[in-house]
Amino acid sequence: MPSIKDVARAAGVSTATVSRVLADKPYVSPEMRRRVLEAVERLGYRPNLVARGLRAQQTNTIGLLVSDIRNPYFTDVSRAVEDLAYEHGFTLFLGNTDENPQKEALYLQSMRDHNVAGLIFSPTRHASEHFTKLNLTIPTVVIDRAVREGDVDMVLIDNIEAAYRLTNHLLEQGYTRLVGLFGETSVTGRERQRGFEKALREHNLAPLQMRFLPPYIQAGYEATRALLQAQPPPDAILATNSLLLAGALKAIREAGFPIPEAIGLAGFDETTWTPLVDPPLTVIAQPTYEIGRMAMRMLLERLENPDLPYRQVILKGQLLVRRSTQRRPGV
Amino acid sequence: MPSIKDVARAAGVSTATVSRVLADKPYVSPEMRRRVLEAVERLGYRPNLVARGLRAQQTNTIGLLVSDIRNPYFTDVSRAVEDLAYEHGFTLFLGNTDENPQKEALYLQSMRDHNVAGLIFSPTRHASEHFTKLNLTIPTVVIDRAVREGDVDMVLIDNIEAAYRLTNHLLEQGYTRLVGLFGETSVTGRERQRGFEKALREHNLAPLQMRFLPPYIQAGYEATRALLQAQPPPDAILATNSLLLAGALKAIREAGFPIPEAIGLAGFDETTWTPLVDPPLTVIAQPTYEIGRMAMRMLLERLENPDLPYRQVILKGQLLVRRSTQRRPGV
DNA sequence: CGAAGATCTGTAATCGTTTACAATGTATAT
DNA sequence: ATATACATTGTAAACGATTACAGATCTTCG
Numbered sequence: 274m275p276s277i278k279d280v281a282r283a284a285g286v287s288t289a290t291v292s293r294v295l296a297d298k299p300y301v302s303p304e305m306r307r308r309v310l311e312a313v314e315r316l317g318y319r320p321n322l323v324a325r326g327l328r329a330q331q332t333n334t335i336g337l338l339v340s341d342i343r344n345p346y347f348t349d350v351s352r353a354v355e356d357l358a359y360e361h362g363f364t365l366f367l368g369n370t371d372e373n374p375q376k377e378a379l380y381l382q383s384m385r386d387h388n389v390a391g392l393i394f395s396p397t398r399h400a401s402e403h404f405t406k407l408n409l410t411i412p413t414v415v416i417d418r419a420v421r422e423g424d425v426d427m428v429l430i431d432n433i434e435a436a437y438r439l440t441n442h443l444l445e446q447g448y449t450r451l452v453g454l455f456g457e458t459s460v461t462g463r464e465r466q467r468g469f470e471k472a473l474r475e476h477n478l479a480p481l482q483m484r485f486l487p488p489y490i491q492a493g494y495e496a497t498r499a500l501l502q503a504q505p506p507p508d509a510i511l512a513t514n515s516l517l518l519a520g521a522l523k524a525i526r527e528a529g530f531p532i533p534e535a536i537g538l539a540g541f542d543e544t545t546w547t548p549l550v551d552p553p554l555t556v557i558a559q560p561t562y563e564i565g566r567m568a569m570r571m572l573l574e575r576l577e578n579p580d581l582p583y584r585q586v587i588l589k590g591q592l593l594v595r596r597s598t599q600r601r602p603g604v
Numbered sequence: 605m606p607s608i609k610d611v612a613r614a615a616g617v618s619t620a621t622v623s624r625v626l627a628d629k630p631y632v633s634p635e636m637r638r639r640v641l642e643a644v645e646r647l648g649y650r651p652n653l654v655a656r657g658l659r660a661q662q663t664n665t666i667g668l669l670v671s672d673i674r675n676p677y678f679t680d681v682s683r684a685v686e687d688l689a690y691e692h693g694f695t696l697f698l699g700n701t702d703e704n705p706q707k708e709a710l711y712l713q714s715m716r717d718h719n720v721a722g723l724i725f726s727p728t729r730h731a732s733e734h735f736t737k738l739n740l741t742i743p744t745v746v747i748d749r750a751v752r753e754g755d756v757d758m759v760l761i762d763n764i765e766a767a768y769r770l771t772n773h774l775l776e777q778g779y780t781r782l783v784g785l786f787g788e789t790s791v792t793g794r795e796r797q798r799g800f801e802k803a804l805r806e807h808n809l810a811p812l813q814m815r816f817l818p819p820y821i822q823a824g825y826e827a828t829r830a831l832l833q834a835q836p837p838p839d840a841i842l843a844t845n846s847l848l849l850a851g852a853l854k855a856i857r858e859a860g861f862p863i864p865e866a867i868g869l870a871g872f873d874e875t876t877w878t879p880l881v882d883p884p885l886t887v888i889a890q891p892t893y894e895i896g897r898m899a900m901r902m903l904l905e906r907l908e909n910p911d912l913p914y915r916q917v918i919l920k921g922q923l924l925v926r927r928s929t930q931r932r933p934g935v
Numbered sequence: 936c937g938a939a940g941a942t943c944t945g946t947a948a949t950c951g952t953t954t955a956c957a958a959t960g961t962a963t964a965t
Numbered sequence: 966a967t968a969t970a971c972a973t974t975g976t977a978a979a980c981g982a983t984t985a986c987a988g989a990t991c992t993t994c995g
Contacts, residue, residue: 274741276981287945292983300943322717323663324981326654327950334718337698342673343683352674355700359707364714367668367698369686376690383695386653387665410605490876519876526880545821545850546877549857607951618975623953631973655951658980 275316284312295320326388335391335572336366336384338377340458344488345515345544346561347395350416353565354393361573363390370397372458372488378403385411391572393565396420398459412575414568418459419585426575427585428568432461435557435590436468439511439539442555442592444472446600448509448537450481452500454493454517457485465513465541481507486517493520501528501536509537509598515544522550537598541590552596559590606647615643626651657719666722666903667697667715669708671789675819676846676875677892678726681747684896685724692904694721701728703789703819709734716742722903724896727751729790743906745899749790750916757906758916759899763792766888766921767799770842770870773886773923775803777931779840779868781812783831785824785848788816796844796872812838817848824851832859840868840929846875853881868929872921883927890921 281288286305293301294309312318326332337354339347351367358365366389368380378401384392385407395417396404405423407413414426443451453469456462462485473480482500486492493512497520500507510525512518518540530536532552540547543558567586575581612619617636624632625640643649657663668685670678682698689696697720699711709732715723716738726748727735736754738744745757774782784800787793793816804811813831817823824843828851831838841856843849849871853863861867863883871878874889898917906912 277983278981288982289945289947289984290943293944296983298984300941302943305944319713319717321658321719321981323654323657323719324950325983327652327658327952327980328982328984330950332654334697341683342686343679348674348679351698352672352700355673355698359699364718365698366665367682367686367696368690369683382650386650387695388652388654515876519880522880544877545846546875546880549850549853549877550880551882608953609951619952620954620975620977621973624974627953629954631971633973636974652951655980656953658950658982659952659954661980 274321275318276321277318280309280312280316280318283316284308330388331390332388333362334364334366334387334389335393335569336368336380336387336389338368338370338380338384338392338394340372340395340397341369341488342367346417346542346559349561350565350568353562354569357566357569357573370395372397374399374401377401381407391576393568393572395459412572412579414572414575416564416568418461419464424583426568426571426583428564428571428588429585430559430564430588430590432464433468433471435541435592436465436511436513437472438468438590438592439541439555439557440469440472442594443509443511443537443539443598444476444478446509446533446537446598448598448600449478450505450508451478452482452507452510453480453484454496454510454512454521455483455485456488456514456517458488462513469511488514488516490516490520490523493517494524495520497521497524498528501525501530506530507536509539512538512540515540515542515547518542518554518556519546522554532597533600537600539598543593547593548595555595555598556593557590558593560588564588605652606649607652608649611640611643611647611649614647615639661719662721663719664693665695665697665718665720666724666900667699667711667718667720669699669701669711669715669723669725671703671726671728672700672819673698677748677873677890680892681896681899684893685900688897688900688904701726703728705730705732708732712738722907724899724903726790743903743910745903745906747895747899749792750795755914757899757902757914759895759902759919760916761890761895761919761921763795764799764802766872766923767796767842767844768803769799769921769923770872770886770888771800771803773925774840774842774868774870774929775807775809777840777864777868777929779929779931780809781836781839782809783813783838783841784811784815785827785841785843785852786814786816787819787845787848789819793844800842819845819847821847821851821854824848825855826851828852828855829859832856832861837861838867840870843869843871846871846873846878849873849878849885849887853885863928864931868931870929874924878924879926886926886929887924888921889924891919895919 277288277291281291291309294306355365370377374397381403392411392413408423416428455466484496510521512521539555541557547554608619608622611622622640625637686696701708705728712734723742723744739754739756747759786797815827841852843852870886872888878885878887
């Protein structure tokens with residue numbers, strides 16, 4: 274692997290000149306430029322980004338920390354972040370925190386140790402104290418979950434409103450014995466619960482049951498299975514992420530309750546399968562790609578201009594009504 | 605951010621001693637060790653990985669290059685890779701190549717420029733010549749697609765056999781007018797086609813149609829829509845990845861053909877939704893997590909011991925028979 | 936013609952580590 | 966007591982880039 278010294282020697286110039294040519298600095302004669310470029314070409318020289326990162330005290334990398342890349346929401350977000358990062362010459366560090374504060378802390382450490390230029394991050398519910406210390410140093414955009422302390426930009430959706438809207442839709446369809454399944458690990462779950470309860474309260478109803486669950490299909494499945502045993506059973510289930518939703522669907526199917534007649538099912542997050550299952554599912558679609566894009570754009574802007582005021586962008590989810598909740602009122 | 609010099613000063617020792625303590629080298633007196641650790645603790649010192657990477661001429665990073673992280677296959681693989689990387693103190697660079705040889709080449713460059721310790725990589729069909737040059741330098745494990753040249757380890761599944769098995773299953777169920785949808789961008793598609801044709805040939809049948817398509821749901825949807833217009837229409841469709849499979853399902857649904865009676869549907873890749881759609885889909889499940897784990901394990905072993913002979917691990921897919929192909933023969 | 940300024944190039948310091956080597960002191964063997 | 970080995974610590978040179986500074990040359994203009 275040739276270094277800048279090799280190029281300098283081959284071109285018969287100093288390393289300073291090579292560096293200047295490559296950085297397109299002024300005050301380089303055409304002749305020197307020609308010779309340097311020729312040598313670069315001939316040797317196949319590529320600047321060592323590690324060395325550059327050390328000297329410049331900043332790298333062209335950004336860290337993306339999510340709870341689990343397999344969650345379709347984060348898959349899409351990551352893809353958007355990567356696209357924009359690629360376009361701007363940044364490389365992406367990826368980490369899964371599994372909603373584990375300790376893992377989160379270790380990854381935050383690691384990102385700082387690698388001297389990333391910026392961070393896009395979905396913090397766990399008890400965002401580690403490590404985080405608040407860190408975001409003073411590293412420009413950070415928080416996604417998916419609001420965070421109180423710390424100077425950060427945020428990209429969120431209005432969870433309360435979205436859950437409220439979805440719940441209202443169920444109520445309008447005539448469902449009355451509602452059950453809510455929420456994620457237990459992030460504030461997102463809490464917020465969606467608030468929207469759920471608010472809608473019920475306005476209809477003078479109370480939730481039949483509410484469960485806070487870890488983000489696994491299995492958890493949604495087991496909880497739903499248990500809930501369906503109740504007398505009377507719920508007549509609608511709202512699952513606030515795609516994993517719980519998949520689990521709920523599986524349980525309802527197995528128990529043999531016809532959807533949407535005996536029981537309505539609605540949830541969060543549009544995925545490949547929500548329109549393909551039987552029946553197609555009513556969901557709140559989050560603009561995942563747009564969230565990722567916006568987060569990365571805000572990060573780039575802050576890197577450009579660190580004195581920008583901190584911003585909080587709230588995007589709106591979209592209600593996609595499908596057959597899983599299409600029951601005539603009063604049936 | 606304190607550097608090793610600050611620690612040295614605070615502890616009243618040289619930087620060499622600090623480094624030795626932190627690296628657990630022998631020949632350090634207990635007293636020095638105590639003082640250094642105390643200073644490290646007090647200052648909150650963390651070694652700068654960029655500087656270390658420069659000096660050591662190797663980093664604790666590895667690159668993961670896939671065509672699209674949103675493909676559930678790669679999502680799962682990446683998660684497995686990340687898990688193992690995390691356990692071993694490696695950080696992951698992620699890149700999407702979009703099956704675009706130019707993007708692939710740029711990312712390979714970038715990974716080398718960052719001096720990654722190793723690479724896990726699913727090459728496009730015309731793996732860039734850049735790749736063969738590169739893998740002489742960087743230990744590489746190729747996944748999903750076999751590659752002829754270059755010294756690399758590989759983790760694959762036996763695509764010919766898997767497609768053969770799946771096709772045979774369709775034939776045993778009495779389907780005779782088979783259509784195959786294959787990925788056009790990787791050798792994987794070609795191999796699966798070979799297995800498909802082999803099974804048909806052995807039954808003295810010929811494929812009704814074969815299509816090579818880009819890896820998008822939309823592509824599978826449009827192709828299937830067109831194919832269903834034929835007279836006579838196909839009575840079974842085999843789609844060799846989850847995206848084409850989703851598209852095919854959507855098209856068949858819309859056209860109103862009952863599955864599995866009028867038309868059988870089978871494909872590759874187990875996902876969240878394949879057992880949940882109507883009807884549940886027969887697929888070849890690839891051991892995605894195991895593939896990622898194995899790839900990372902092989903990479904770690906090679907980093908440990910560069911002189912290992914190159915290995916090719918072939919895992920077997922699992923045939924999951926579900927309702928979408930369950931037709932009594934002769935109906 | 937000479938001074939001032941602009942242009943071009945190189946020397947050497949620097950970023951934060953690790954480590955070869957040298958220097959010093961201490962214990963052990965003869 | 967002397968030679969030898971070993972233990973402990975520090976000095977300084979790398980790793981590969983960028984850049985402040987200075988020196989050299991060339992223009993320009995009064």
